[in-house]
Amino acid sequence: MTMCTVLLFPGAGSGFSAPFAHYPRGREIAADVAKEIDEEFLPYRQTERAIAGILPEDTAILIVDNICPSSLYAVDLGARRLIDGSVGIAYCGGMSSHGPLRQFYFAEMGTLSPSGDLRAFDEAADGTLFSEGAAVVVLKQLDDALRDHDTVLAVLAGFGAATDGRNKAIFAPSQEGQTRAMVRAHEVNDLPGSAVSWVVGHGTATACDHTELRSIAAAHPGATPWVTGNKPMLGHTGMACGVVSLIQAAMGLSRSNDPPAAQLHGVAGPRTLAAGPRADRGGRMKPSAAAERSPFAGVFACGLGGINGYQLLSAPGPAARGVRSAPPSRCEEVVLVRWTALLPGRPDDATVAVRLAQGGGPAGREPTARGGAGRAARTPGARLGTDLGGRAGTHGDLRRTPRA
Missing domain, CATH: 3.40.47.10 (Thiolase/Chalcone synthase)
Incomplete structure (x- = not known):
């Protein structure tokens, strides 16, 4: 092995x-x-x-x-x-x-x-x-x-x-x-x-x-x-x-x-x-x-x-x-349900999601959509906080969710 x-x-x-x-x-x-x-x-x-x-x-x-x-x-x-x-x-x-x-x-x-x-x-x-x-x-x-x-x-x-x-x-x-x-x-x-x-x-x-x-x-x-x-x-x-x-x-x-x-x-x-x-x-x-x-x-x-x-x-x-060397393993899948981040410039979580998804300027400058200077980007990443946790800005955690 x-x-x-x-x-x-x-x-x-x-x-x-x-x-x-x-x-x-x-x-x-x-x-x-x-x-x-x-x-x-x-x-x-x-x-x-x-x-x-x-x-x-x-x-x-x-x-x-x-x-x-x-x-x-x-x-x-x-x-x-x-x-x-x-x-x-x-x-x-x-x-x-x-x-x-x-x-x-x-x-x-x-x-x-x-x-x-x-x-x-x-x-x-x-x-x-x-x-x-x-x-x-x-x-x-x-x-x-x-x-x-x-x-x-x-x-x-x-x-x-x-x-x-x-x-x-x-x-x-x-x-x-x-x-x-x-x-x-x-x-x-x-x-x-x-x-x-x-x-x-x-x-x-x-x-x-x-x-x-x-x-x-x-x-x-x-x-x-x-x-x-x-x-x-x-x-x-x-x-x-x-x-x-x-x-x-x-x-x-x-x-x-x-x-x-x-x-x-x-x-x-x-x-x-x-x-x-x-x-x-x-x-x-x-x-x-x-x-x-x-x-x-x-x-x-x-x-x-x-x-x-x-x-x-x-x-x-x-x-x-x-003798057991470790606790018995569990079958439940571990999933990520929420997240938050504190980064330079203190951007909110929605802005962080956009920057991580498509890149952006330095802290404090809003990213723009490709081909549309000055417009806020709308990408799937911008909804990441809501998709994972119901709302952005909550404490990130890992929780066990039993299999369906």
Whole structure:
């Protein structure tokens, strides 16, 4: 079957001019530099070069970027393509690199560790440390993996996505949004929160850790999940961190090992969980007896702007046969019923429809019908808003409409 690559590239083009905007002639400098950037440095070109000679030339490439959870979203996209049969194998992962400007921004925000130690979920935490990294996982349907005699490390058991919505600040996480993502992942297999034994958390060693622990507690009522983080050992790998944690969780489930929690001096917010994450004096996180009996583990990542992703994994074995990796598909067709747009010059929706249908002048100038200067154009596109939604100017939305 056709292969698929679902890889992350860390938004090379997004916000390029932002670092220059506050300086004299900053935007002009940014524009001049952008002209010198060769097409070969664009994300798709770099990805093509990275997989050249490793994967077939006709491998499809999909690149996503939504900050730290990006690679978990890539895994979900790959899983969905496997389930719908459009691909037979998916390579999903993330990569991230950090230049001096990014370090400067986070230093100004006060999120970098002045001590040089990253202590996730630790009462002594004083900030995070960034590192560069890349990681990839290979996904197959379970039957295909068994047929090919592959070693199954873990079974995907549901993904939950959520955004925080309006909040106090772009860097202020929301417990409600994080909990919503976790609960949505549980709902794929109708799991109670108590079924999850281990959560590999985002754990950046910032004040956000306290919110994350409260979110985990809310999503696992009455339970004591074993919470760990790997950034003290590896640093914060940015857009790659989600799949790095996924690999750690998969290795832990398949080997039944206990990864260390480096630099742990005391658990942050000990009352935020039902009984709190458990740590011995050696700095190694220990699961409770109930957690050791559960085959499910979760991987959480969140990012600036309130983007949350939570991937559940099940230990490999006969019991994993009944596990769903995504919600059951629905047969209803999805249709577009309304639309609206806010564009330069603030044209109304009818004018936007005309311009999109036949082209028009700059913002603020009314388009004219061909061969009739000065007359308003009358094309089928001018009625688009009414045809789709009953009237123009309403909020655009997508709604499921059952088949007739």
